[in-house]
Structure formats: structure tokens, C-alpha cells
Amino acid sequence: MKGSKGKGKKDTKEALKPVEDKVGKRKAATQVVKSSKTQSKKKKAPMKDPNKPKRPPSAFFVFLEEFRESYKKEHPNVKAVSAVGKAGGEKWKSLSSAEKAPYEAKAAKRKSDYEKLMTAYNQKQESVDEDGEEESDKSKSEINDRDDEESGEEDDEDEDDDDDD
DNA sequence: CGTGTGATTGTTAGC
DNA sequence: GCTAACAATCACACG
Numbered sequence: 001m002k003g004s005k006g007k008g009k010k011d012t013k014e015a016l017k018p019v020e021d022k023v024g025k026r027k028a029a030t031q032v033v034k035s036s037k038t039q040s041k042k043k044k045a046p047m048k049d050p051n052k053p054k055r056p057p058s059a060f061f062v063f064l065e066e067f068r069e070s071y072k073k074e075h076p077n078v079k080a081v082s083a084v085g086k087a088g089g090e091k092w093k094s095l096s097s098a099e100k101a102p103y104e105a106k107a108a109k110r111k112s113d114y115e116k117l118m119t120a121y122n123q124k125q126e127s128v129d130e131d132g133e134e135e136s137d138k139s140k141s142e143i144n145d146r147d148d149e150e151s152g153e154e155d156d157e158d159e160d161d162d163d164d165d
Numbered sequence: 166c167g168t169g170t171g172a173t174t175g176t177t178a179g180c
Numbered sequence: 181g182c183t184a185a186c187a188a189t190c191a192c193a194c195g
Contacts, residue, residue, distance in 0.1 A: 055187045058175035081189050085173035092174070107175080113182065114177085 053117035056110035059103040
């Protein structure tokens with residue numbers, strides 16, 4: 001523990017026991033792992049691959065980005081990232097499918113790009129020892145040639161009206 | 166100066 | 181099929 005200022009209250013799960021037993025959560029299916037790290041602990045210092053495609057933000061993260069902005073406006077004093085995380089998580093669950101739709105839409109697109117990046121990344125991995133692909137310097141000079149930003153989004157809204165509730 | 170950590174959920178890759 | 185790990189964010193503390 002390096003950081004964690006003394007104030008780290010950490011009143012998270014200990015006191016409050018998430019009673020969302022119901023069904024949600026993956027733990028219900030097969031007992032949560034319990035030991036070991038369930039959900040990450042931050043990355044240590046892998047930094048291994050030169051250009052490893054970082055995972056694009058999930059629908060939740062997309063929503064969080066927007067939520068953070070709003071949250072900060074209402075809580076400019078709050079500097080705890082965890083605060084936004086919790087608040088965001090709570091709100092996120094409050095959203096309906098329809099509300100999450102736009103976020104999911106972005107998430108869907110993200111997969112397309114990610115998949116592509118992965119392919120490129122995989123190929124690079126294959127030719128790693130063959131030829132120094134590392135393009136040390138060169139290239140990297142003129143990268144942009146993107147006239148049209150191909151944003152391609154918001155095309156057909158399905159209008160699912162999935163108001164399940 | 167850099168990086169780890171704290172909290173959220175989702176998603177994906179690996180076994 | 182399940183599990184583990186990682187994705188952003190912000191401020192701070194430690195080496």
C-alpha cells in the first residue's frame with residue numbers, strides 16, 4: 001500500500017452487505033470465488049507488449065464517463081474516485097435497458113474496433129521474432145490521413161423499447 | 166518523477 | 181463453463 005492516505009475510510013462492503021441475492025451477479029451461479037482477487041487489483045507492472053490493444057470501456061464505463069462529469073458538478077469537493085464509482089454503479093443499475101441502449105451501442109462498436117486491433121496485435125506477435133517490427137523511429141511521422149472520421153454510429157436505432165420491467 | 170491504490174461493473178480472453 | 185484480470189478516473193503518497 002503506497003497510496004491510500006490515512007483517511008482511507010473504506011467503508012464499503014464490510015458494513016454494507018450487498019443483499020442483491022436475487023439472481024444478478026455471477027456469484028449466484030457458482031459461488032463467487034471468494035478468495036483470490038475477484039475483480040482485479042489494478043495492474044502491477046506488466047508492460048510487456050509494445051502495442052497491446054487496451055480494452056475499450058464497457059457500456060458501464062461509457063456511462064460512467066458521462067456520469068463523472070455530472071457527479072463532479074454536484075460534488076466538486078469529492079475527489080475520491082471510489083465515490084463516483086459507487087454512485088455510478090448504483091445509478092447504472094437504476095437505468096433501464098432503454099437508457100443503457102445508447103451506452104451499449106457504443107460498447108458494441110467498441111467491440112468492432114477492438115476485434116480489429118486484436119487481429120493486428122496478434123499478427124504482430126507472430127512476427128515478433130522474425131523481423132524487428134518495432135519500427136524504431138521512422139514512421140510515426142505522418143500518421144494522419146483521416147479525412148473522414150468514419151464515425152459510423154447512430155445509424156439505425158432499433159427502437160426496441162425494451163421497457164422490461 | 167512515476168506509479169500504485171481506492172471502487173464501480175462489464176467484457177473478453179484463457180483454461 | 182467459469183474465472184481472473186483488466187478497462188477509466190483523480191488525487192495523493194511513497195521510493
